[in-house]
Every structure is written in C-alpha cells, then in structure tokens.
Amino acid sequence: NAGVTQTPKFQVLKTGQSMTLQCAQDMNHNSMYWYRQDPGMGLRLIYYSASEGTTDKGEVPNGYNVSRLNKREFSLRLESAAPSQTSVYFCASSDKGHRRTGELFFGEGSRLTVL
Amino acid sequence: GESVGLHLPTLSVQEGDNSIINCAYSNSASDYFIWYKQESGKGPQFIIDIRSNMDKRQGQRVTVLLNKTVKHLSLQIAATQPGDSAVYFCAENSGGSNYKLTFGKGTLLTVNP
Numbered sequence: 001n002a003g004v005t006q007t008p009k010f011q012v013l014k015t016g017q018s019m020t021l022q023c024a025q026d027m028n029h030n031s032m033y034w035y036r037q038d039p040g041m042g043l044r045l046i047y048y049s050a051s052e053g054t055t056d057k058g059e060v061p062n063g064y065n066v067s068r069l070n071k072r073e074f075s076l077r078l079e080s081a082a083p084s085q086t087s088v089y090f091c092a093s094s095d096k097g098h099r100r101t102g103e104l105f106f107g108e109g110s111r112l113t114v115l
Numbered sequence: 116g117e118s119v120g121l122h123l124p125t126l127s128v129q130e131g132d133n134s135i136i137n138c139a140y141s142n143s144a145s146d147y148f149i150w151y152k153q154e155s156g157k158g159p160q161f162i163i164d165i166r167s168n169m170d171k172r173q174g175q176r177v178t179v180l181l182n183k184t185v186k187h188l189s190l191q192i193a194a195t196q197p198g199d200s201a202v203y204f205c206a207e208n209s210g211g212s213n214y215k216l217t218f219g220k221g222t223l224l225t226v227n228p
Contacts, residue, residue, distance in 0.1 A: 042217075042221060043159070045216070050214055058215065059215070059217075103149075103164075104159070105161075107158050108156070
C-alpha cells in the first residue's frame with residue numbers, strides 16, 4: 001500500500017519555466033491537498049480539492065494552478081516559476097474534512113528550487 | 116513552546132524522560148486541534164487530535180492537553196525514545212472550513228541517548 005506518492009522528488013527550474021507536480025493516492029480518499037513548507041515555517045495550504053471535480057484556494061494560491069484529474073490524482077502546476085516558489089511541496093489526502101478526522105496522509109515531499 | 120507565528124523552537128531531552136511540547140493559538144474560534152510529527156526528509160504524520168469540548172486526550176505514550184481559557188495546547192510524550200526525535204507541529208481548525216488547517220511553525224525535539 002503506497003499511500004500518497006509524489007513526483008518528482010527533486011526539481012531545479014529557472015525563473016519563468018513551468019512544471020507540474022504530480023500526486024496520486026491509493027486510499028480511495030475524497031479530499032486532497034497541496035501544501036508548501038518553507039524553512040522555519042509551518043505548512044501553508046496552497047489549494048485543496050474537497051472531492052473529485054472540485055478545487056478551492058487555500059492560504060497561498062497565487063502563482064499556482066491545480067487539477068483534480070480523477071479521484072486518485074491531484075496535480076499542482078507552476079506556470080511561470082519564481083524564486084519565491086523555492087520550497088518543499090507536500091501533497092496530502094484525507095477521507096473526510098479535517099473536522100471529522102484531522103488525519104491527513106502526506107506524501108514524502110517534492111523539493112523545488114527556482115534559480 | 117511554539118506559537119502559530121514564531122521561529123522554530125527546540126527541545127532537547129534525555130532518553131526515557133518525559134517531553135512536553137507547547138503550542139499557543141490565537142483564534143478563539145478554533146475548535147479542533149491536531150498534532151503532527153515530521154521526521155527528517157519525510158512528510159508529517161498524524162499523532163493525535165482533540166476537540167474543544169475536551170481538555171485531555173490520551174493515545175499510546177502521548178497525551179494532549181487543551182486549555183481554552185489561555186488558548187494553549189500541549190503534547191506530552193512519555194518515556195521519550197530516540198525515534199521520537201522529529202519536528203512536532205500543532206495545527207488548528209477554526210470551523211470556517213472543514214478543509215483548512217492552520218499549522219504552527221513546529222518544535223524540534225532532540226532525544227539524547
């Protein structure tokens with residue numbers, strides 16, 4: 001049982017380049033999330049998808065787009081990468097919203113550096 | 116201890132001792148709190164949660180205490196082991212959305228053998 005799988009694990013981009021971070025979960029969860037984690041800071045929510053077919057903005061959505069491709073997959077796209085987007089990105093999933101379970105299942109992270 | 120908004124604090128304990136990690140929150144509307152553990156190079160892992168209608172909840176070797184009067188949350192780890200070395204995050208949900216958690220900046224726990 002793989003849980004939440006993110007690809008790639010590492011990526012270096014030049015300013016202005018685009019890329020997509022992929023995330024897939026095999027737990028049949030309804031909700032999926034993208035967070036970013038910066039040094040000395042907690043995780044900040046970029047976008048989430050409460051259920052298949054829906055996406056909503058989180059705390060820091062600017063510069064990102066997402067696609068909930070199906071129930072398993074939730075991708076994060078950077079259209080024109082900026083150095084401020086250098087971060088570690090985590091995908092997570094949960095069966096229900098936080099108020100019911102709180103248990104997010106996280107991937108191992110994708111470390112992105114924008115030069 | 117940590118607060119949603121401070122630099123990453125650290126806590127160093129001896130193996131076998133009890134650890135207490137603190138977290139302050141500012142949103143009086145927060146009614147659901149969660150602790151996560153993050154080991155180096157990995158994603159966060161759920162430890163325990165507590166709702167605002169409780170002031171204490173126990174798990175395996177862990178206890179979470181909630182004091183709503185002073186908006187304070189703590190995680191107690193009994194008989195701390197080297198494998199407990201990690202960054203610990205508290206997170207809160209204010210109820211405005213089922214899907215939005217606010218994470219604290221974390222506390223680095225180091226367990227010395």
